[in-house]
Amino acid sequence: MLAGGIINGKASLRELNTNRVFTSDLTIQDFSFHGDTVGNISMKVNNEKQDTYAAEVTISGRGNDVKMDGYYYNAGAQSHFDLNAHLVQLSLKSIEGFTLGELHDASGNITGDLAIKGTMATPEIRGDLRFQQAGFKLTRFNSYYRAQDEHIRFTPDGIELINFTLLDSTGNKAVFDGNVYTKDFRDYRFGLIVHAENFQVLNSTREDNKLYFGRLFIDTKVLIKGISTIL
């Protein structure tokens, strides 16, 4: 099942002939995506002020405590939003489904605050996200990685990583330092240095990947640069 859960709540529409004002107060109990239960989602949205949608969204349960509130201003081409996301705790396990199977055995949390402004075409995201006691397996490589207390920063240039350190299952490090430049979160330009010592990249069998599998340990110091577009 792609998504699951029980929706409860009420939505009311008023002044249908004039301003079409609505208020809604919805909850989705045990919302799940690709089999992983995210938690309970509550959404309160209204447009009591014309062309202004006020939203308050919370995610709770399953180790999650996330709150997002703000406004979306509907103004044709100038439509923009002004939102604040407050992640007291977002459980990695609960959002594993959003990786569409690329990650599994996830644990730990993401915390942080983000301010999201701008338009859909050029969102401006600012703030820090911190990975705490995070662990996950890359499905293709079947290798387990941990990020004990690492953060990424959303800047006007994109996403900045300052010595973001992944540990493999025996504690060997791969350190990512630099920027993933993006203005629209669709096209990315890389300027990242990856530094690793005896780091385990692969720990897989034929079941994980038919084209290449086994154990692969590398030392590396490499600068990743260039532009990438999600096709």
Next chain:
Amino acid sequence: MDGRIRVNDKTQLTIVIPQDDPGIVDREGIVQFVDMDTFQLNTSISVQDSLTHTQMTGMDVTVAISVDKNAVLNLIIDEANGDFLKVKGAANLDGGIDPSGKVTLTGIYELEEGTYNFSFNQLRREFQIRRGSTISWTGDPYTADVDVTAVYKANTAPLESCAKSDRRCGSERHQYL
């Protein structure tokens, strides 16, 4: 040069050459009934074009890849037949991804030891690869020039061989497929 990658000694990596394309460009000539100490395996392996391109474009990566001589590489040439190379050796290669997404690999992999498991008409044989054999790349990572000398040892009565050469009747008897 943008960086270096060193493949370490604990590595045991298997690469499967996909079978959509004939695994070996020219099977003829791989098996030769020859009257010499060893036979040369001179062939090339190539794979569909799509695998030589990444899904992302715009990347620009060049790396120097070195392989520790104790790292083990299994290269499955023909999965259906069970043909594979298992090798150890030192390599210094240059790998790259250009902005169009094209993946390149150049350099020489010098084999220290290894085996070549080969099947032909129901026959399965494990050949020992001689030191000094090489696998070399000149650009396309899936088109490798394999220059491997392999020996198969058999316990058979080498009467004919003995008749031709006393040298082969020593403690180690070779039979060549």
